[in-house]
Amino acid sequence: MMIRAAQTALRRLNTTPETERVKDVWDMAVFGHAGSLPFTPVVQEPLREAMKIWVYDDLPRRRNKNAVHHARAVISAMALLSESLWLQRPDRGMAPSAWGRGDIIAFTNRMGYLTATGKLSAARRLAFTRFVRRVLLRFRTLGLAGPGQVLAGMPVDFAILPEDMPDEPEDTEAGRDLPEEVMRQLCAHLDDLEAMSNVETRVATELLIDTGRRPDEIFTLGYDCLQQDPDGSPVLAYDNHKAYRLGRRLPIGGETAETVRRQQQRVRARFPTTEPARLKLLPRPKTNPEGTKTFKDIHTPHRAWVDALPDFLIPVATIEADTPVTHMVPFDKKKIFPYAYRHCYAQRHADAGVAPDVLKELMDHRLITTTQGYYRVGAERRREAVDRVTALQFDRNGQRVWRTAKSLLDSEHVRRAIGEVATAYGVCREPSNVAAGGHACPLRFRCLGCEHFSTDVSYLPDLEAHLADLLYSRERLMSAFEADDWARAQAMPAEEEIRRVRRLIERVRTDLDDLTPEDRAQIEQAITVVRRTRTVMLGMPRVGQPVPDLRPPRNLL
Known part of the structure; x- marks a missing residue:
């Protein structure tokens, strides 16, 4: 490991963004990010070179850790355009000046085919088409279609028009929350999770359930994450890494605060000499002598725990011989994963009547439309809306x-x-x-x-x-x-x-x-x-604003 680290450091010694940008696979550490970024899925050299210019131009605008993930997604979308050009054109799409409206039609038809055959979801089809539309437009504003440029001669009609965009997919993502019966069983078996893994895994899962934060926001909590509002109510201090919004504050209930306090006591007992400001609330169990390294992997032990639990039976109503009948059927365990708890959090608050603007702040979203994708509108709220x-x-x-x-x-x-x-x-x-x-x-x-x-x-x-x-x-x-x-x-x-x-x-x-x-x-x-x-504006409440404690009860079985 030390040898590989030395080799990597030596390779990066004289590397700069200017020298890295000409390669087909970028070492993103040179740009201040982690991982690598391959451009090889884009087959046509002019299109691949244009993508390098686009990413180099776009990276500084994305300051959070998802910048590389976003660039990979856009490259994947452009790779589908590249594949369509390769399959549809006699010249394999190597000459930008020969591209035209027919190639756009072929691309959109191919996207429809991939969706119809189950190789591409409707949501991803829409997202990828939006990426391609935005990138092709940006190519022109960057001047890449001008004389002597990498896409010289690219026709004006080689663009995604508004009418080429696929319809919004059915709202199948909204409401990926777990049924109440499933949540009760999960909460009742948290002791099993601790026995199979460790106490950090259990605490992380409890905080995911209670607070609705993203997994990485829980993993990176500092030792002093538990704070108070002026009225003495407990608040969880965390960082929203996805949106690059640091120092966020979330009102939490008393039982959740007590869970944090117990974990603080364990951490202090394990690392008595480390300064509190350097400690993590969920320190890594191994290779972490000072408690400053964050706990990361919850998905593997969480999956093993869920799979080991008995079947989750939920009621499903059917009609048999004109008579309503309720059957208990097993719930798909694949739908139980750490991020689902965020949807559960949103759904609990929406069902409890939390005001839309408050829920948006609780979820720490910039846009209400984002929040609307996290919950289903219940029957009571639908009735009230119909009444109006x-x-x-x-x-x-x-x-x-x-x-x-x-x-x-x-x-x-x-x-x-x-x-x-x-x-x-x-x-x-x-x-x-x-x-x-x-x-x-x-x-x-x-x-x-x-x-x-x-x-x-x-x-x-x-x-x-x-x-x-x-x-x-x-x-x-x-x-x-x-x-x-x-x-x-x-x-x-x-x-x-x-x-x-x-x-x-x-x-x-x-x-x-x-x-x-x-x-x-x-x-x-x-x-x-x-x-x-035929969505609820749910982001941060004002300091001191009361929010109902909707922590799922524990040990009800």
Whole structure:
């Protein structure tokens, strides 16, 4: 080991970023990061050289430890573009001046094929397409397509356009929390985890469950991480390495604070001579004489512990012979991993009614949309949101649907469950169409002329998009589009339909404008919930702000 370390140090002795950037595999220590960065997956030399320039330009903008991980992900995306060029073009894509719109179409089709065959997830397809779009645009702003540059002659149409982007995938990632029955069993068997591994593994797991922090944020906790707010409430001080946000503070419950205090006592007893400021709360068990090296590997012992536990049985409701029946089925243990506890933390707080802005701060996210991917909207919150948007409901003529409030809301909830089917910009309650799942519309989907159609304020973006589509179709048919008169007349959007859509939009906007700012804010939040379930703004609370102690109970079995 010492010899290898000496060889590495000698190799890096005269290495600089300027000399490293010309290589096909970079030693990222030269740039202040760990690991290596290979560009070899990008086959075409011009594209590979352009990627080196892009990464060299992008690295200084990413100051956290995930900079290399991000660069690898972007290179992987560009490698798929490189592979598509290699497979689709006669010249294997070696000449940038020959690239064109056809190559972009071939690439997007290949991405769709990889997703359809299960080789690429829908979320990764979207992320990789975004990477390619951003990188190709950056190539141009860096001047790499100019004369004498590495991508000289690259056509303007060799770019990912907005319409080339795949749709947002179904929200399958939200709510990767563990069922309550599973969490109870895990908490009841924490003693087994300590027996199989060590006390640091158990404490790390308890803190992951209780605080919802990322694993590396727990591993790097300092000995003095337990602090207090001015009112004496316990606070966990940690560093958000992912977002390069240091000195973060998270309110925690009394039992979690006691877990930290017990671990502090163990660490102090083990390393009595080391200065507290240098100690780690979870020191590495071996090769760590002063307690200053951080505990890192929890995934391996955690997986062994989970696999050794009995099956986790959870109730699943089914219908047998028109009778509801509940079966206890095994839960997939592969879904139990350390990062899942972060989703559990978000879900517990969302279910407890923690305000969206508070939960965003608790999760320490910059954007609310990030937080929204960590939890599912529960039935009670969906009902409350439906109650709000139903109060702004309109029929096909743009008239407010005024009925007795209670009967209106109750009927709306029933219809959402069994008596309606969604259309592009509202809901249909025509019985035969509902029974056919929306595929048997007697009016051939001319919803604006049907008494069974209604819409509400949550459909406003869809109505606006439908109006734009109608106007575009009308203009296109009125232009040089060649067709027989009868076909053109059948395809032409009716002026009455355009007028009714406009009237609906104006009516909805008018009612929104009449609301007070407070009421409008509540309606907009309800719209977000309703549209997501056909996300909660959850980041750091103010010092001293009370947060419910939602620590899962221990030893309930």
